[in-house]
Amino acid sequence: MKSSVIIFPGSNCDRDMDVALKKFGFKNTMVWHNDQSIPKSDLIVLPGGFSYGDYLRCGSIASKSKIIHSVIDFANSGGLVLGICNGFQILTETGLLPGILQQNKYLNFICKNVFVKVKDKNNKYFKNIKKEILELHIAHNEGNFFCTEKELKNLEDNNQIAVTYCNSNGLEDDKSNPNGATKNIAGIFNKNKNILGMMPHPERMIDKYLSGEDGSLFFENLLGNL
């Protein structure tokens, strides 16, 4: 399976994502933001970081970059697009996913392990994952998902909520919501579920010496479903 990771100036999880994808068997290519096109891929990843410094709204400049048209075309034709952290912010800025990511409720950057509940398995990203609750890692300042009530209703009605913050028992309460996200939302799909944006970083949880191994489950499973 072939994947492409887009590098924007200021991306800083591009290498980590490359390492993770290759570890689980993807043939990955790195694609520069100023390139016109993306090589033939089964998966495109928008990695975490601070694209263009994020000095405007996070992800907004990246959503106007040269390469983004190819990403949008690929997504609209049904291709799998995964946006992690800053990648999720970029996806909402392009309009491929609804809502926005505001500054964290307590106004601080947060770097820690969190638990998320898998809300939908009828998609290529989570189908066949045995666990209901995954331990992943977050590192962000703007991860507080917000959308209009209408958008939320659509997300709920179409099972577009991918993962939500919860405690180790799966309880989705305020205490387990690290950033104030609406309905504890940590990640969402588009309607066709080929696009996934999420704040947690599965690429940081890919061996037992790191923060945990649930990221491995995510990648193994994704590869298996392609």
Added chain:
Amino acid sequence: MTIQVTETVAIEHGLNKDEFSKICELLKRIPNITELAIFSAMWNEHCSYKSSRKHLKKLHTKGKQVIQGPGENAGIVDIGDDDAIVFKIESHNHPSFIEPYQGAATGVGGIMRDVFTMGARPIANLNSIHFGSPQNKKTKNLLRGVVKGIGGYGNCIGVPTIAGQTSFDESYNGNILVNAMTLGLVNKNKIFYSKATGLNKPVIYVGSKTGRDGIHGASMASATFDDKIEEKKPTVQVGDPFTEKLLLEACLELMADNSIIAIQDMGAAGLTSSSVEMASKGNLGIELNLNKVPCREEKMSPYEIMLSESQERMLIILENGKEDHAKKIFDKWNLDFSVIGKTTSSKKIELIFNNTKVTEIPINLLAENAPVYDRKWKKTKLPQKLKFNKDNFKYLNISDCLKKILSNPNISEKKWIWDQYDHTVMGDTIQKPGGDAGVVRVHGTKKAIAASVDSSASYCSSHPLTGGKQIVCESWRNLISVGAKPIAITNCLNFGNPEKEKNMGEFVECVEGIAEASKYLDFPVVSGNVSFYNETKDKGIKPTPTIGGVGLIQNYINMTTMEFKNIGNIVYVIGKTEGHLDQSIFAKDILNEKKGPPPSVNLFNEKNIGETILKLIENKLVVSSHDVSLGGILTAVSKMCIKGNKGIKIHDLKGLTNKYEYFFGEDQARYIVEIPKENIKKVNEILNKNLIHFDDLGIIQEKNVSFNGDINLPIEELSDVHKYWLKGYMDN
């Protein structure tokens, strides 16, 4: 600018009368204002090390693994297989007090540039930050600003912040300390230095544009503070981590081939010190056309251009004919690139502005001829050991003492801080903040690097010589505790006013202590920085040398952590406990007694015990380890319990004369280890063979810390007091 240079103007630039006459004498004329600015930038304490140089020579700087010692942008050590670690610690104290966010942020940016200037990709950041008393009304905002600044910069670049140290003491009320350390990984055959070689080589300016920020930054950092501190805000630089990230990637891309002859970042004293240092090291001259310098603001004068400390800039001396190739790379990363001059044979710095020569100074006058002072200093006598009236201990409750100590601002958990630092980016952090040392893997290998920052201002203030030795030992122990073989250190020497004999004495004796310990332990100093004049309105800080230690784990699966692992395992205290309470947290916090000497340091024991612990870890005989430091045995054990969510049943200790001395004494050269029962025999054999004293402290149990009916505390209770203080303080 046509300001007439007089003695008064020179004094306004931080030079003294004698220094000004020396300049006129050396030049055989009165300098113009730009030249005066260049002298003031090069001759201030921050850049010239004029008060410290004589004593820094005493440091032990050589060793088998040392590739580069002090004198370059950073130190370098060999870790085998062509891999080398580049590292350094640096202070950003003065600017951080004036403007905590930008001061701290640019401190992180500056130290990272020092590391990637040498061709290394930064792989870890650490910091040591010190604030005034929690009751001081400035403390909370300074802490919040500094933590946000450090996070804001490091998180954006994408380098994990893996460990740190935070302390509170009223001596920092008027001068906080922000020391930032960076480690980078480089191929030892592809290291870049700042020494210029060759004539007529193009001098290239890359990175951000030059603005009017940070002018006089280095002079500001070479003076004490008074009431007019707000006026100094414009001397603080403003950081742009995004540009630094681009600069990092662009420099590493250009470094992949052989285009660069020499490279130096523009740090303190900006373009002045970078150009002078490169020429000086290469024994060459340098000619710059200041009209070619990319400027952010209009009508900047030569004076402003040469003194600006705008961040994220580099000076490169390139091979002839490589300009186009280099420019292509910097264009790709959208960074300014300008050929601003060339190397010459004149051995002078010559500056051209609007076709006129505005500066002509022989380089040696700025570098080698800079003043060196042999300042007067006073020895600190070892204070008399206190005789505690142990009858008073009867009124204490040991459980309450423990809880008070665990919640002490200097002991309590600092999660509120490190949660704000990205400590997992780059995917190789295998020990996060909160342990004895942070550990990152050397990407794609079995090796891992451990790093720790330490300082003990109380010990150093009580007896600088002992304090200097003690911190080196503490750094050594922290690395050993995670299973790393200590390799080398970097030091950040934070002191008061060197013109005062007492402060100068503290500096001299701390340096002597550091030198003695690092030599004995073969733990050389490879880089560092000195920060004097940490003084406000005549009140200086406690002497605070900070040691950044670096160690190597050959196979990262052998790394140890401090949390207790399994119920039923045996816990040993390794090393002898005499019960030294003077200068301990117990003495200060519980007995309100601040006098007395620090615990003595026995270097033979440190080395012998440290090496033995490492052997136990490498042979997989112990499953957790932790050094005993502030707060003594009971504090150390409680932290291991809290982190592992396990309890311990402490035995009724034979021959125990005083439980407070035993449990809270801060004797050195001690570790606590957890040993599975089946390994006890082997552990005893090794310890006995090396003539090392140990106490069988107890056995790991499920829930409580218990001792002889005196203590029976559930872990949750200890955990709550230990974890609550900082968050509670910041939220209120």
